[in-house]
Every structure is written in C-alpha cells, then in structure tokens.
Amino acid sequence: MSLILALAIALTVAAGVYLALSRDLFRCIVGLAVLGSAVNLVVFAAGRFGPIQPPIVSAGAEKLAEHAANPLPQALVLTAIVISFALLCFSLVLGARLRQQSGSDDSNQLRNAEPLPADPVKPPVLD
Numbered sequence: 001m002s003l004i005l006a007l008a009i010a011l012t013v014a015a016g017v018y019l020a021l022s023r024d025l026f027r028c029i030v031g032l033a034v035l036g037s038a039v040n041l042v043v044f045a046a047g048r049f050g051p052i053q054p055p056i057v058s059a060g061a062e063k064l065a066e067h068a069a070n071p072l073p074q075a076l077v078l079t080a081i082v083i084s085f086a087l088l089c090f091s092l093v094l095g096a097r098l099r100q101q102s103g104s105d106d107s108n109q110l111r112n113a114e115p116l117p118a119d120p121v122k123p124p125v126l127d
Contacts, residue, residue, distance in 0.1 A: 005045050012038040025098065025105040029091045036084040040077045047073025 016038055019031025047070045099105045102113055115122040 002045075005041070009038055009041045009045070012041060023107045025095050025107060025110070028107065029088070029095055032091065033084065033088045036080070036087075040080050040084070043073050043080065044077045 012034060016031050016033075016035035019027045019034060022028055022031065095105070098110070102110060104110065104113075117125070
C-alpha cells in the first residue's frame with residue numbers, strides 16, 4: 001500500500017513539475033495546483049494510513065491511544081486544501097487579467113513585454 005502511495009505521489013509531482021515548466025500560463029497555474037496536491041499527499045501519508053482506530057479514546061483507556069490515528073496531519077491537509085484552493089482562484093483571476101491586458105498567455109512573450117531596466121517607468125533595482 002505504501003509503495004502504491006509513493007508511486008502516486010511521484011507521478012503527481014512529475015505531472016505538476018511538467019505542467020509548471022510549460023510556456024502556457026494556464027498550464028503553469030494548473031501545474032502549481034497539482035504540486036500543491038502532491039504536497040498534501042505527502043503530509044497525509046506522514047500521518048499513518050490504514051485500518052487503525054479513530055482518534056477518539058474513552059476515559060481510562062490511554063493504552064489504546066498508541067494505536068489511534070493521528071488527527072494532526074488530517075487537519076493540516078484540510079487547511080492546506082482550503083488555502084491552495086484560494087491561491088488557485090487568485091492565480092486564475094490574475095492570469096485571466098494578464099491575458100486580457102497583454103493579449104497573450106505565452107510566458108516568453110509576457111517576459112519580452114516587460115519594460116527595459118533603463119525605462120523610467122520601471123522602479124529602480126536597489127542593491
């Protein structure tokens with residue numbers, strides 16, 4: 001089971017990196033979302049998985065707590081899912097606005113559209 005999960009995480013990371021390195025702006029945004037999902041899988045796998053007892057322990061049964069599930073990774077993953085969804089929505093709106101203003105979603109064309117370093121509109125670089 002852990003080998004299958006490790007392979008799934010590796011495949012998710014590979015797909016996320018492949019998409020994030022694309023020249024298309026939408027694919028870059030989706031690649032970052034897939035990488036976030038891969039990190040969520042890693043955190044979730046760190047908290048043991050499988051048929052173990054729920055993290056609810058009755059009074060006087062502290063001996064059973066060593067076989068109980070750890071709720072902390074589950075809470076962290078749930079929080080990370082909400083944050084990554086908000087970041088994905090913000091990135092999609094930002095990408096749509098960038099595409100609307102520039103007329104292109106190619107990252108090389110967007111990079112070439114930046115002002116030159118000597119342009120008075122561009123803020124100076126502080127060393």
